Amino acid sequence: MNSQIDFIQKISESVAKDTFVRLTLSKNADRSSSLKKVLIKLAMIKKELQYSFVFRHETQDITKNFSLKNGEEELGKLIGNEFWIANLFTTERDFVFEKNKKGKTNIRNGKPTFSQKPDRQHDKDKSGLIHKTTYLQELGILDNKDRVQKGKGDKYKQIKKFVEVVADLLRKNPQILANKLTDVDGQKPMRIVDMGSGKGYLTFALYDYLVNVLNLKAKITGVEIRENLIEICNNIAANSKFENLHFEQGFIQGYELPETDILIALHACDTATDEAIAKGIKADAQLIICAPCCHKQIRKQIKDDSLLEPILNFGILKERQAEIVTDTIRALILEANGYKTKVFEFISMDHTGKNVMIVGQKRKKEIDPTIYLEKVKELKKQFGIDFHYLEKLIPRFIK
Ligand SMILES: C[S@@+](CC[C@H](N)C(=O)[O-])C[C@H]1O[C@@H](n2cnc3c(N)ncnc32)[C@H](O)[C@@H]1O
Incomplete structure (x- = not known):
């Protein structure tokens, strides 16, 4: 599972360098699960930079915020275990973690999709419908x-x-x-x-x-x-x-x-x-x-x-x-x-x-x-x- 550790390392490096844009986890190993994706961004919450996870189920979204340390632990449980694909977007490179049916993992990278990091301001709108204000x-x-x-x-x-x-x-x-x-x-x-x-x-x-x-x-x-x-x-x-x-x-x-x-x-x-x-x-x-x-x-x-x-x-x-x-x-x-x-x-x-x-x-x-x-x-x-x-x-x- 070295690719998994390397990938999480890339995530924490991008957070440290402030180049992190967003992270998406997809392809749930359990196809019958109602949880289809996890969308992760960074947000300033109570003056602290945190990971904000949106757990996207078939019929609802559940948002949970984690400190950087706890968030990385959570990612360790999800990437390569529960989810077989992870897309990391940074302003320097895009990275894709993949695991195949045989359990083989690898990381690809490519040109960045985004040249600018998003606003880290936490959504003030509690409805979750409005992101940017x-x-x-x-x-x-x-x-x-x-x-x-x-x-x-x-x-x-x-x-x-x-x-x-x-x-x-x-x-x-x-x-x-x-x-x-x-x-x-x-x-x-x-x-x-x-x-x-x-x-x-x-x-x-x-x-x-x-x-x-x-x-x-x-x-x-x-x-x-x-x-x-x-x-x-x-x-x-x-x-x-x-x-x-x-x-x-x-x-x-x-x-x-x-x-x-x-x-x-x-x-x-x-x-x-x-x-x-x-x-x-x-x-x-x-x-x-x-x-x-x-x-x-x-x-x-x-x-x-x-x-x-x-x-x-x-x-x-x-x-x-x-x-x-x-x-x-x-x-x-x-x-x-x-x-x-x-x-x-x-x-x-x-x-x-x-x-x-x-x-x-x-x-x-x-x-x-x-x-x-x-x-x-x-x-x-x-x-x-x-x-x-x-x-x-x-x-x-x-x-
Ligand atoms: C009452 S406003 C509504 C604006 C917006 N859709 C909203 O609900 O907040 C109607 C707008 O339609 C534009 N409008 C009316 N007839 C139009 C037409 N035939 N072609 C293009 N725009 C038109 C008007 O200039 C006006 O800005």
């Missing part, structure tokens, strides 16, 4: 001591809730995560496009979660009309060293979607949500996540001469009704296009009024769209609606 400071959500700024509590809750929703969706759709790990050669990045990214609060937090918490390869593009926001967001992404997060100026309508795994459109105005959904469907995105904003297109068409006349006489109720009809038709069109669709409140009304989320998860099998299209037709008839904008964008279903 500098972008939240630059966006004005946190102050320079990571305290939530006055008046920004709701936005902060919304950011965390959004990441929580995506984390849950990824757990339920593991095919999206396949072949996306940072520390395995030849892995493809997860491609995400955020339409109408605005100031990018949610885009930054999602990138941070995927890359720094989940250790995935991810490429995110924010698309936004407002040029000043593009410049601000690209500067913050560069300052945060979020290398694969970019913002582009443009209209959702004209944006050519690349190969896309996840399409996001949060609070994109009125029919911009439909434009985004249509792009996601055409690109065959695995997940389409949107939180619609204003619903003017259908509101103008709803006729007051139906059975609903007493409700539609009240402005606010007509507005709510228009929202419900608009989003129901969106959900039905997603279903007709092979997306298992959920509509839910993603955050309490106390934090934002715009809290309805529509999520489409691409089904593995083709479905017959007829039943959903019939429902769209019936709804339109009931409310005297000529057309829903999304139908025009997906013309194959217009009858």
Whole structure:
């Protein structure tokens, strides 16, 4: 087991020289174990440099912190015994420890993946969803001591809730995560496009979660009309060293979607949500996540001469009704296009009024769209609606 001792020596040397970036243990000898990986980083905890271990089980992460001495003892138990592969990233070299079926071990090394060591600051956010906080400071959500700024509590809750929703969706759709790990050669990045990214609060937090918490390869593009926001967001992404997060100026309508795994459109105005959904469907995105904003297109068409006349006489109720009809038709069109669709409140009304989320998860099998299209037709008839904008964008279903 000399390779094992040598490998642990390399880890402690990199810690001593302050070149350690991170360490990942994979290939559990017991394939039936729920423990799949261990992700190890260094963090300043109570003014002491410690190893922070995340034990990644199938359904949950368990974090444990160890002093440097105890951490190395723990690594001695894990590397080459419980786990057969260990990837050590340092700013000087990358090292891989491997053990094969015959019990033979060896160490390979190569050029460093990372040229800079990460921030050793311990995650202050106990949810474990937010790793780095500098972008939240630059966006004005946190102050320079990571305290939530006055008046920004709701936005902060919304950011965390959004990441929580995506984390849950990824757990339920593991095919999206396949072949996306940072520390395995030849892995493809997860491609995400955020339409109408605005100031990018949610885009930054999602990138941070995927890359720094989940250790995935991810490429995110924010698309936004407002040029000043593009410049601000690209500067913050560069300052945060979020290398694969970019913002582009443009209209959702004209944006050519690349190969896309996840399409996001949060609070994109009125029919911009439909434009985004249509792009996601055409690109065959695995997940389409949107939180619609204003619903003017259908509101103008709803006729007051139906059975609903007493409700539609009240402005606010007509507005709510228009929202419900608009989003129901969106959900039905997603279903007709092979997306298992959920509509839910993603955050309490106390934090934002715009809290309805529509999520489409691409089904593995083709479905017959007829039943959903019939429902769209019936709804339109009931409310005297000529057309829903999304139908025009997906013309194959217009009858
Ligand atoms: C209410 S903000 C939401 C920002 C962000 N998605 C969030 O939830 O925090 C909507 C953003 O979408 C942008 N937007 C609206 N219509 C758009 C379009 N057709 N193309 C690109 N961006 C658009 C607006 O400029 C605005 O910044």
